[in-house]
Amino acid sequence: MNGLRFLLQVAVSLGVLAAFNGVLHLGAQRSLLQRNLRQISNQASKAHCVMLGSSVAAAAFDPKAFAAAWPGTNPPASVNAAIGAATPVERLLMARLVIRQATNSPVAILGFFDFELTMEPESHPSPPPPRRTSSPWWTFIGSMTLGFRMDSALAAEYYTGGSHWEYILFRIYRYIPMCLERASTWGRVERLRRVVGSLGLPNGITGQLGRADDFKILEAESVEAFRAACARRLEARGDFIEPIIDRLCRELRAADLQLIILEMPASADHQSRFYSQPEWAAHRARLAAAVAERYQARYWVGSNWVPDIPGMWFDGVHVLPAGADQFSQRLANELVTAMPELGRPVTRR
Amino acid sequence: MIFNTFSYFFLFLLPSAIAFRTASAPWRPKILALSGTLFFVYFSLTAVGGVLGAICLALFLWEATVSRLYKTGSRWCWVGVALALGILAVFKYWNFATGIVWPSGANPWRWSGAFLPLGVSFFTFEFIHYAEDRRLGRTEAGTFWEYLAFILFFPTMVAGPIKRYQDFLPALRAPSPNWAADWERGLTRILVGLAKKFAIADLLTTFTVHLNETDIAAARPWVLPVWLLAFGLQIYFDFSAYSDIAIGSARLFGLPVKENFDWPYLQTDLAAFWRHWHMSLTRWLTDYVYIPLGGSRVGAVRVYANVIAVMLASGLWHGAGANFLVWGLWHGAGLAAHRGWRVLRGESVAGTGGLSVAGRFGAWALTFTYVNVGWAFFIMDLPTAGKFFRHLVMGWH
Amino acid sequence: MKTLDEAKKWLEWFGGVRDRPPGGDHPWHFWARGVWWGILAILIACFCGQTSRFLYIDF
Numbered sequence: 001m002n003g004l005r006f007l008l009q010v011a012v013s014l015g016v017l018a019a020f021n022g023v024l025h026l027g028a029q030r031s032l033l034q035r036n037l038r039q040i041s042n043q044a045s046k047a048h049c050v051m052l053g054s055s056v057a058a059a060a061f062d063p064k065a066f067a068a069a070w071p072g073t074n075p076p077a078s079v080n081a082a083i084g085a086a087t088p089v090e091r092l093l094m095a096r097l098v099i100r101q102a103t104n105s106p107v108a109i110l111g112f113f114d115f116e117l118t119m120e121p122e123s124h125p126s127p128p129p130p131r132r133t134s135s136p137w138w139t140f141i142g143s144m145t146l147g148f149r150m151d152s153a154l155a156a157e158y159y160t161g162g163s164h165w166e167y168i169l170f171r172i173y174r175y176i177p178m179c180l181e182r183a184s185t186w187g188r189v190e191r192l193r194r195v196v197g198s199l200g201l202p203n204g205i206t207g208q209l210g211r212a213d214d215f216k217i218l219e220a221e222s223v224e225a226f227r228a229a230c231a232r233r234l235e236a237r238g239d240f241i242e243p244i245i246d247r248l249c250r251e252l253r254a255a256d257l258q259l260i261i262l263e264m265p266a267s268a269d270h271q272s273r274f275y276s277q278p279e280w281a282a283h284r285a286r287l288a289a290a291v292a293e294r295y296q297a298r299y300w301v302g303s304n305w306v307p308d309i310p311g312m313w314f315d316g317v318h319v320l321p322a323g324a325d326q327f328s329q330r331l332a333n334e335l336v337t338a339m340p341e342l343g344r345p346v347t348r349r
Numbered sequence: 350m351i352f353n354t355f356s357y358f359f360l361f362l363l364p365s366a367i368a369f370r371t372a373s374a375p376w377r378p379k380i381l382a383l384s385g386t387l388f389f390v391y392f393s394l395t396a397v398g399g400v401l402g403a404i405c406l407a408l409f410l411w412e413a414t415v416s417r418l419y420k421t422g423s424r425w426c427w428v429g430v431a432l433a434l435g436i437l438a439v440f441k442y443w444n445f446a447t448g449i450v451w452p453s454g455a456n457p458w459r460w461s462g463a464f465l466p467l468g469v470s471f472f473t474f475e476f477i478h479y480a481e482d483r484r485l486g487r488t489e490a491g492t493f494w495e496y497l498a499f500i501l502f503f504p505t506m507v508a509g510p511i512k513r514y515q516d517f518l519p520a521l522r523a524p525s526p527n528w529a530a531d532w533e534r535g536l537t538r539i540l541v542g543l544a545k546k547f548a549i550a551d552l553l554t555t556f557t558v559h560l561n562e563t564d565i566a567a568a569r570p571w572v573l574p575v576w577l578l579a580f581g582l583q584i585y586f587d588f589s590a591y592s593d594i595a596i597g598s599a600r601l602f603g604l605p606v607k608e609n610f611d612w613p614y615l616q617t618d619l620a621a622f623w624r625h626w627h628m629s630l631t632r633w634l635t636d637y638v639y640i641p642l643g644g645s646r647v648g649a650v651r652v653y654a655n656v657i658a659v660m661l662a663s664g665l666w667h668g669a670g671a672n673f674l675v676w677g678l679w680h681g682a683g684l685a686a687h688r689g690w691r692v693l694r695g696e697s698v699a700g701t702g703g704l705s706v707a708g709r710f711g712a713w714a715l716t717f718t719y720v721n722v723g724w725a726f727f728i729m730d731l732p733t734a735g736k737f738f739r740h741l742v743m744g745w746h
Numbered sequence: 747m748k749t750l751d752e753a754k755k756w757l758e759w760f761g762g763v764r765d766r767p768p769g770g771d772h773p774w775h776f777w778a779r780g781v782w783w784g785i786l787a788i789l790i791a792c793f794c795g796q797t798s799r800f801l802y803i804d805f
Contacts, residue, residue, distance in 0.1 A: 001530040001776075009533060009780040016784025141795070178791055186795030189552075193796065197555040200572025201564065353794070530765065533779065538762030540786040547793040554796070597762060608763070612754060 017178070024177035024184075031184050033143065037150075040081045040094070044101035048076035048342055049335065050108045050257075052095055052248075055084025056264045057111030059318045060306075065328035075332075076342045077104075082111065086143040088244035089158050093150045095248045099255040107258045107335070107342060110249070111302075113266060113317045114220070114274070115229060117245050118287060121236030137170060141183035148174035158244070219316050223273055230279035240290055249295045258339075259297035261287070265327055268308035270316040275303055298338070305330045351392055351507055352594045353546065361388050361503060366601035370528055378498035378521060381602075385409075385501025389467055392507075398464045405466035408436060412476050413497040419483035419490065429480030433473040440469050445669035468506040470666060474633055475500055479514050481637060488515045495521060504598035508591040510609040510629035517604070524603030531600050538597025546590040553583035562733050565740055573741045580728050581721040585614065588627070614720075617704075617712035619683045622720055630666070634659050649692075656688065657681035667727070672734065676726040683719055 028034060043063075044050065051061040058080060067075035081094045098108070110117075137159040140147075147155025152174055160166035173179055220226035233240065241249075252259050263284070266275060274280060288299035305327055306312055312323035319327060335342055351357050365384035372380055386406060393402035412432070418425040438446075440463070447458040479496070482488040490496070491514065499517050525531050556579035559568065568576075592609035599606040613626035623631050635644075642655045657678065664677020696703075704712060725734045752768060759767040760782060767775070 001527070001533050003529045005776045006529040006533050009776045009783065012777055012780025013783035013787065016781055017787055020784070020788050182791065182795060185792045189793055189796060193552070193555045197558070200569045200575070201559065201567055534762050534765060536762075537760075537779065537783065540783060540790070541761045544786045544789045544793075547796070548789045551793060551796045593762070615750075 021177045024181045028177060028181040028184060031181065033146070033183075037097070040079055041097060041101050043077070043079035044081065044098045044106075045103055046077045047079040047098075047102065047106045048104050049078040050098050050102070050106045051078070051080045051082050051111060052091060052098070052108055053082040053111035053264070054086065054091070054113075054116055055082070056113045056317050057082035057109075057262075058084045059314065059320075060111065060264060060324050060327045061109075061331070062321070062324040062328040065325045066332045069329035069332035071336060083143050083146070086146065088242055088248070089155055090143055090146040092244050092248045092251070093146050093154070095252055097150065099251065099257070102255075102257070105256050105258075107260060107339060108252050109260045109262050109331075110245075111262045111264045113264050114226075115233065117242060117261070118233050118283070119236075119239050119242045120229070121232055121238055137166075138173065138179070141186065145180055145183070148180055219270065220274065223277065226274045227277050227279045230277070230283045234279070234282055234286060240286065241294075246294070249291070249297065253295050253297075259291070259295050260300055261291045261297050262300045262331075263303050264317070265306040265319060265323070266303045267313050267316045271303055300334065302327070302330070350546075351396060352591060353543065356391070356395075360391070362598050362601065365503075366598075369524075369602045374522070377524070378492070378494040381498035381521075382494060382501050385498070385503045385506065388503035388506065389501065393467050397467045401462075402464055402466050405469075408466065409472070409497070409500055412500060413493055416479060416483075416496050417490070417493060419480055421484065421486035423484060426480040426484035430477050433476035433480070436466075436476075437469065437473045440465055442665075442669050468508075471509050471511055472500055472506065474511050474630075475514075477637060478511070478633065482514065488513075489518070491518050502599070502604075504595045504602075505606060508588070508595065509627075510592055510595065510606055511633050512606060512629070516607065520604045525605070526603070528603065531603050535597040535600030538593050538600060542590040542593030542597060545586045545593065550583050550587040550590060553579045553586070556580070557583050557728070560728055560733075560737070562736060565733065565737050568740070570741055570744050573737060577725055577737075578721055581614075581724050584724065584727075585610070614717060615713070616716060617709055618716055619680065619687050619719060622716055623680070623684070630663065634663055638662050653685045653688065656684045660684060670730070672726045672729065672731050675731060676723055679723040679726060683723075 049066070051057050061078075061080045061082065063078040063080060066078050070076065079098075081098050083090055083094050095108070098106075137147075137155075147159065148170075152171060156167050156170040160170050220229065239246070249259060284299075284301070291297040291299055306319055306323045307326070312319060312326065314320050314323075361384060365380060368384075369377055369380050386409075389406050389409070390403045393405070394400065398405065412429070415425065415429060415432070419429060420426075443458075443460050444456070444463055447456050451457070479488070479499075483490065491499070495518060496514070498521060499512065499514055502512070502517070505512055556576045559565070560576055560580060565573065589610040596606045596608070607629060609627060609629050611625040611628065613622050616622045616625050639655055639659045642658060643651055644655065645652050647655070658681075660681030661674060661677040663680070664673040664675070667673050667676070725737055729737060755764065755768045758764045
């Protein structure tokens with residue numbers, strides 16, 4: 001072995017990796033994320049009603065059940081553009097996709113739970129730091145890679161905190177399928193782990209989102225922690241609404257979309273422990289007033305729209321398909337009362 | 350784990366290996382000492398021990414300084430051995446030992462802020478080896494910087510193999526000149542180690558994560574031996590992967606480090622298993638525990654006692670807990686039984702010559718089963734291990 | 747046993763333990779080693795995500 005052979009060996013291995021990256025790139029066109037994006041893009045052009053938000057909204061809204069529950073023969077077309085395991089940046093990008101494609105000035109429903117729309121106050125009233133995630137951008141997988149695929153300049157600006165060097169790395173990163181698409185291979189390994197790991201054991205609760213146990217961290221760890229989080233937001237002097245969410249709402253309004261802020265269904269346990277607290281009532285009132293003033297948006301309380309019976313709930317805030325049916329039917333009934341004109345053709349200026 | 354971080358490879362291994370290769374001979378020990386210092390401080394602060402852990406770097410500097418007093422027959426060597434044992438006793442066994450005196454209720458001597466300095470189980474053993482071998486005249490002193498390079502050599506700091514100064518010093522003074530061959534073999538070893546760790550060992554945690562009281566109670570009995578076998582394989586692939594990465598990393602410097610695993614699960618008796626599993630620890634225990642106790646040159650009863658004592662020490666070294674002592678006793682009893690069986694049959698203790706193919710297969714199966722049953726005490730505490738075996742054998746817990 | 751010994755030697759060569767494969771080195775071996783490195787890197791990339799917090803499997 002001499003230096004030349006060593007370098008040739010390195011070159012051969014890099015060639016193998018390059019080929020693998022090519023295969024990943026081709027395969028990624030058929031990944032769930034890409035298929036969803038294409039579907040949403042197609043449907044948004046015809047939609048009169050668009051659901052935006054996090055995994056809570058993604059799980060709860062079923063366009064078919066919504067259409068079936070709409071009275072009359074011409075239910076408005078709808079699309080679920082909510083995205084799970086993502087930050088407000090990805091939700092903004094989905095909203096922009098909808099705005100770009102929409103031709104019918106749809107009503108946009110932004111679903112949320114707990115504190116997804118409001119901001120944990122910083123210690124100083126200066127503009128909030130750009131990084132809004134606990135882990136750095138090079139660890140992003142799945143939905144959080146949306147920022148690399150759509151408008152990476154916005155995501156780069158948001159996630160790299162003003163570092164020029166990181167900004168360049170961020171823009172390069174999107175061209176490396178082994179980094180960008182690793183969720184697809186990791187997901188297959190995770191599926192294998194779950195199948196193999198469950199051998200010889202009773203079945204745990206799983207749904208489309210995975211294992212219910214994994215989602216326990218989404219809820220507050222205690223009633224005291226929840227109340228304290230409400231109080232911090234109410235007492236802060238700075239921004240109340242999360243800046244990217246604020247940007248999302250303003251862009252929707254600028255595109256002439258009507259906006260409804262919808263407090264998504266929560267299990268009876270979640271409601272009795274958290275939403276019954278006086279601090280939450282104050283948080284709700286302030287949020288409702290803020291969205292009405294800034295975006296002329298309605299604020300609907302949908303936290304009790306899905307009954308707490310077996311088969312409806314995946315965890316405290318996500319519903320199973322039966323719960324999604326219930327929610328979608330209720331949403332259709334509410335919308336037909338509040339906006340009976342929805343579904344009739346509208347010419348966009 | 351440190352070996353699976355980008356920091357290990359791009360902040361420490363590659364820069365220091367390149368610096369070592371390109372430096373002149375007088376600078377090489379200093380490069381190893383400096384890189385080891387930075388490695389210890391960095392990973393103490395970010396992974397194990399925190400600020401107090403980083404301050405433990407002083408132990409290395411103290412040891413390197415005191416080691417200059419070690420000479421053949423010198424009592425300073427005993428001081429060095431005592432100091433190393435003291436470090437181990439305080440950091441690793443204080444709470445365990447005081448907890449024995451106060452088993453239930455509050456332990457007034459409990460050290461609530463206890464932490465382990467990075468690699469304490471390994472560097473203390475290297476301190477003891479050097480002190481003892483200097484006392485016996487089995488190794489030369491080397492310079493201060495050469496000894497500091499030895500004890501601060503970061504590829505083997507965290508998980509071994511436990512090195513010998515007699516092997517390290519000549520290589521440090523004249524590292525292998527064929528950098529291309531060393532880098533090719535070294536990088537291959539590292540990549541294989543990482544692949545063993547991620548693709549095999551981590552995948553096996555799918556099973557072994559269930560070795561807890563709750564899941565054992567809920568499991569069907571047939572899956573329990575599958576979980577235990579998975580742990581036996583996981584610990585092998587995990588530990589041998591660390592050794593692969595350490596040995597491969599050392600190869601980048603042109604410094605050979607002795608093998609730590611040599612197909613242990615293919616061995617046909619327990620003594621052979623221990624000669625092929627974590628070989629650097631077995632050699633250390635043989636040289637610094639078994640032989641000083643008299644080895645096999647004493648009466649029969651004492652030989653068996655020595656074997657059991659060595660395995661108890663091995664168990665305790667692996668962890669400060671009663672289950673580790675039981676694990677050590679399990680292997681000590683097995684080794685003693687194997688020795689007794691050999692003596693009874695009039696055979697030499699080593700080797701399985703003369704067995705038929707079926708006999709060798711039977712011997713292999715027995716050894717493999719015995720070792721894997723013993724892992725139950727290694728991975729679970731004693732009450733949980735008890736429940737495991739009750740559920741496995743009788744179908745209830 | 748010879749087959750087992752031979753297999754062990756090949757595995758040791760692929761594993762980086764032995765410096766030469768059984769039967770000696772050949773000029774084309776660097777191709778095989780390069781491909782082997784690529785395969786190892788792919789395996790590492792595919793399996794290294796098992797400790798990541800995987801809340802939402804998107805595949």
